[in-house]
Amino acid sequence: MTTSSPQAGPSRVLGTVDAVAIGAGAMLGAGVFSVFAPAVVGAGAWLPVAILIAGIVAYCNAVSSARLAARHPQSGGAYVYGTERLGELWGYLAGWSFVVGKVASCAAMALTFAAYALPGWERPVAAAAVVAITALNYRGVRRSTFVVKVLVVLVLAALAVAIAAMVLSGRLALVAQVDGLGPWPGSFGLLGSAGMIFFAFAGYARIATLGGEVRDPATTIPRAITLALGGVLVLYLVVGTGLLIVLGRERLSTSTAPMVDAVLVAGFPALAPVMVAGAAVASLGALLSLVLGVSRTTAAMAADGHLPRALAVVHERHGVPHRAEILVGAVVVVLVLLFDLRGAIAFSAFGVLVYYAITNASALRLGPEETRPPLVVPVVGLVGCVVLACSLPLAVGMTGMAVLGLGAAVWWTRERYGSRL
Template identity: 55%
Template sequence: MADDLHLARRLGTADAVMIGLGSMIGAGVFSAFAPAAAAAGAGVLVGLLLAAVVAYCNATASAQLAAQYPTSGGTYVYGRERLGPWWGFFAGWGFVVGKTASCAAMALTFAAYVVPVAWQRPVAVAAVVSLAAVNYRGVTRTARLTRILVIIVLSVLVLLLVAGWVAGKPDPVRLSLTSEHIGVYGVLQSAGLLFFAFAGYARIATMGEEVRDPERTIPRAILLALGIAVAVYAAVGVTVLAVLGTDRLAGSSAPLVEVARSTGWGWTVPIVAVGGAAASLGALLALIAGIGRTTLAMAREADLPRWLAAVHPVHQVPHRAEIVVAAIVSLLVLTVDLRAAIGFSSFGVLLYYLTANIAAYTQERQQRRFPKALQILGAIGCVVLVAALPWQAVLGGVAVFALGAVYKAARALRARH
């Protein structure tokens, strides 16, 4: 039976790192700095540092748990195994719902880079269907396309950094913290928004059933991918702030394109746009794969309809889950614009990692790779950053989790009767 099959272990360390980078160095690097700067001013760099520290703590928790539970589902599985069914359900529900919205946002962001407004929705749907088809054909094809997209994005970012510092008239004074531009709440809010960009390393753990030698590969890949992403974000953040300044950065809808324009090197503007499109595609590709694997794990435990637990007998992917995800994302793309959903996604992701930290804290000594203090710091960081998010994001997140509780309770009631 296809439902009884497991996914194939075909990914090595380099593949896993690329999938993590494809998730983290996505559209966030092209867009997240503007709302973060609007919240914190020049303190956006402090917010970036805080987001990186919380991300590192969470990454150690995920790496430690993935080594013990090398299967599909990520924190859904960890929460369920270590803390109980409800913990796992809320982690999985928040991930699936929040990241499905993120998929729609990434598809629309990609379309915004490549076609006029009138064509954006159909082109976004075409991108979703095309990438779902790549995922459907097997995880090695997913890894191969991700590698190509990551190389394109990194090359564009290197070009932008060179252009910004050589011809963008950067002013180091713009990096200084002044009382009128920084506040504690603003810094925390910017950290919560920027954390959204770092959350992609979870895709490595979510695909743990497809990684070779997972006890060794997954921890290495998670920390390596996060380290590279932090370095890239730090370099880009310093550059855009030095070139544009706080006010221009905060008011920009496409800050990296504006940096390219500021250099006077007009030929770099379309290249940066290509980089933004490639980054959006890379994030979308990894998101579809991650949601499919989490859906598979939840369906195996009947937290989602069991027929979604099927694994393709030839390609060894969760094909029904991926088809359903692509269909829902396409419907969202055609009906709503979710590009402003970054705060809502951060809410779900932070609670997802809160569960991971608590689950890792309960692991026995022989399973531990990192001190418990990191899990405590990570959990506190998640709670603080959630509290600092815009109230609209918190309200939307609470509503989604309330809907999830009703759904799970209804399924449990139906099962009993």
């Protein structure tokens, strides 16, 4: 979900490769370096199935987002779609859940960076990273398409090195000796893990917002969504399955830096710094974009009166909503000091799943003349988001519902008393 002000007459300069790189760059963040450890707890040896389920739900969400973006080209994502198609409350809850989920994502990215960079000092290192990134965003730093491509190449190179190490270890050859997929983990175990892994796919909707920037968007955007999501899904299946086999379920479930542990177990300790560098590039690059996006969403909601209007003020020199930037950075620092990586991933997944549930519900309201996607797409996306969100750990679900209830209460108070909260 983007919230920057729309520009007049954007140049259509991006091709399919550019759009795929942007989509892959939005997805290949810290998730691939961290999510498989908490996910394997519930799924066990069924981890590849959980990855596939998460990928299918993500694909449906991306298609629904793309069709809605074509009809509502203004910035805002489901904040706009929900308001226009379902009513103001649903649009507000989409924006609220986006901010809540992505703030948790910021914490997860920072904690992932710290877990790889300086194990044992995760909280202070993560807090310092958030402060540094917030300071960069405050001064108007942006990620260009070229920078996105460079980051994607670096992350892919690190993952390729990890995969090669796991293959050369010879442990993958032992897969034939595994007793099938092991015991059935239960529906909640498998689907809860898929909900966790969905966190690693979040970001694909960035492609859907490129309609005014790509050449031949009617063809380029669907193609880019399929290529980017398909490629990332295959990569996640390879990496997740490799980690499961090389480390085993028990060691993977307790690992804070799975990629480092994988190359160590594979017998290539010299590659550990490469994994640390890859995780740092992925997590800090994603953190930069996330803080930028969340602060812009917060400012947009403030401008609409859904949050304190003071947060919408733009810095005269740097041209950024600096108060929103500082608030988001401060909240993320509090989160990394109070919560662990697994909790941050699960809570982020809950918020983003709610956001996309509203997106799919909005897509169902598109008419046949509005290039509505095949009915199965938003239906599978909506049901999938609801089921995965409800399958996350109970404490996460209860906390998430409480936060959504708080958001609804703020909206109701504003509507009832006319106060611009």
